Amino acid sequence: MDVIFLLIIISFTLAFGFLIAFIYAMKHDQFEDSVTPSLRILNDLDAHNKHIHHN
Amino acid sequence: MKHETDLLHCYHCGESCPDNTINKIDKYFCCTGCLYVYELLNDNKLDSYYKLNEKSGIRAKTLNKDEFAFLDNIEIEEKLLKFKSGHTSKVILYLPQIYCSACVWLLENISRLDHGIIDSKINFLKKELSILYRHDQTSLRKLVELLTMLGYTPTLNLADIGEKKQVKYNRQLYLKLGLAGFAFGNIMLFSFPEYLSFGLLESNFRIFLSYLSLIMSPLILYASGDYFKSAYNAIKMKHINLDIPLAAGIGMLFVRSLIEIVSHSGVGFMDSMSGLVFFLLTGKVFQQKTFHTLSFERDFKSYFPLSVLRKRDGKDEYIPVKDIKEHDVLIIRNNEIVPVDAHLIAGDALIDYSFVTGESAATRVGADEKIFSGGKQVGSTIELKVLKNFDQSYITELWNNSAFVKIKETNISKISDLAGKYFSYAILIISVVAFLFWAPTNLNTAINIFTAVLIIACPCAIALTIPYTYGMTLRIMGKNMFFLRNDKVVENLSRINTVILDKTGTLTDPGKSTIFYKGKEFSKSMECAIKSLTRNSTHPLSRIISESLTGDLVEIRDYQEISGKGIFGRFDNYFIKLGSLKFVEWDAKTGANEEIKKAADKETNVFLSINEKIYGYFGVQSSYREGLSLVVENLKKFYNVEILSGDNDSEKAVLEQMFPGVKVNFNQLPDNKIRYIESLQSHGDKVLMIGDGLNDAGALKQADVGIAVAELNSNFTPGSDAILQAKHISKLPEFLLLTTKAITTVYLSYGISLIYNCVGLYFAVTGKLAPVVAAILMPLSSLSVVLFTIIKVKIDAKFHRL
Structure with a gap:
């Protein structure tokens, strides 16, 4: 029975991780535009010389 | 040979090529512009553009040397930039030509064409390109010119430099929904042992789980903050709305849970509380649907240019529209909007006021006559002398008319307001009566029942009805x-x-106008002659007349165009004149009859004379x-x-x-x-x-x-x-x-949620409200309402073939 305590804590920690990931995505505008990335993925023809910058 | 060239399509833009003279190895181009763009892309290893989507190019435009010179004006530049700091600047440009994945690819790799560009990113739905660049290596003007050359001319207008109204999607709402969802999911997980154990759960395990639920409460309270705020404001304004019973319900759920859990007397209602808030927020999200490509907030400035060409001391320069001064001389080219009231000093002015009046036919303006702001010049270049500066011009004055400033109350749903009012009173009465009924026997039970009524009556389903019904209707309309x-x-x-x-x-359809002819019939060969004659002129009216006539093209001798008056020419033994009544009447042997004279009132009527005899006139008629x-x-x-x-x-x-x-x-x-x-x-x-x-x-x-x-x-x-x-x-x-029908749906859905509420109230008033009953009833009622409204609206739409 005691293992349930441990399992619950693990599940809670995992879920908390997802929450943090969600908030991170939110803050970095990942939900702002959900169409362009789907087009972008088709275009990775010569990704080797594409420079990716983040601001 | 001719047959072969018919099949040649430009490798860049896909338009048919006039001949095969412009080529490179095995690829043909329609113009040198397209060839140039191809070479540029090819040299910079950007030719996969064509692999992504064949002939994806946009026909290259010849760039007017000074077209974007106004971007060198620091004041304009600064207002267009999103930010400028140190060496870098960021600008967001609207490119309406973006239409496929190849566009996205090319524009996001544009840094290979200009090394001053650090990063470029597309928002496809909004058709926006945001560019981060080093302003010591390149300039806004260079960027815009590069884009224009590639066929993506950014739309730059007066609204871009005004106060920026940022329409951001409601990030906070999504955050709240995420938090509520997180809390809801976890609490349901923690509650299942309680639901399924039928009271046989070890008490320390039970307490542990209930505390775990309780630590989620700050998240839920934060997520439901708007309801408390709205309820508080409503009470302050002495106004009752649906948010008051909602806030009371959520508040009661929390207080009772807190007391039960801390005093170890029960497991509380955290499951119901989190579910309730989560469902409410999904309604709020569903309600909002933005159509990215549309803007309801645009005003006339979105259609005005940023700058205008001014002629001064023999020099032409671009100046910002708001710097135009009285007596300035402006040069307006074909398809440019006249930004201020002015009068014509040179050129053949044909002004299209469709933007202001909706009238499709362009108006001819004579020398020294007044042209109002908002008109668009069609045809050749004209010169104007400014009468009033921008702030005092016709269109600005019209816009500042009080009717435009009026704000309509569209944000309050009268139905939900009314429902909220009746519902709040009903709940208040029931809870107080129940309390008073039990209070003499047992005060503790009375308080329990009072709070239970507030909890179970929480109008979650009612609050969800309108967002889902209207939201669904909005979506169906949008699809149509x-x-x-x-x-x-x-x-x-x-x-x-x-x-x-x-x-x-x-x-009427402004894009479609039909030409009619009134007057003396003309022969077939005359028709050919008129068609050919009008083809020689670039005047828009000539072109429409030419298109409306049938017959073979013939050669016209002695063709001449008198600017602002009309055209004439010879074919066979016909001498044909077309133009204003004065122009054709001048050498006519007999004057015009009454009917024709009357037609001269309308600017767009074109009169015809053949061999110095007035025949009749062509008129433009809007078609329905x-x-x-x-x-x-x-x-x-x-x-x-x-x-x-x-x-x-x-x-x-x-x-x-x-x-x-x-x-x-x-x-x-x-x-x-x-x-x-x-x-x-x-x-x-x-x-x-x-x-x-x-x-x-x-x-x-x-x-x-x-x-x-x-x-x-x-x-x-x-x-x-x-x-x-x-x-x-x-x-x-x-x-x-x-x-x-959507309104009927709303009332039916109210009925459904009231049935659930009555069942819940029965449990509450009799003092039998177990947490598990609340946890089943509340989501069930919300879910039924959501499903009912969505399905009902869909069926209604099907019925109306929408």
């Missing part, structure tokens, strides 16, 4: 190219009893959109339909025949239209105005609901609550009927 500003417009539309249609641009008779016929079954027209009553007979029994008011100026609607409203009528153009903007705003009919999404649609694509105007009666 009828875009509502927000979901409240659905309710306003359902209340309409009078429909007012504007004639010009709404009933198809299927309108049926639309009006259907609307008339349910609504009072009227037509307002800014024109004179020359088309009265046509209108009466098309729309029998419909009241038509002619000569309605923008001001008249506003007052006419006001007078209808003062009799208690709810008015729907359907119009277009700036001339209707005031009326659209004054009406209870204003629908702008637009040819394209980029049309001018200020003051409107909804935008309807012109070719879908025939569906209007169905749209209106769908809104009335």
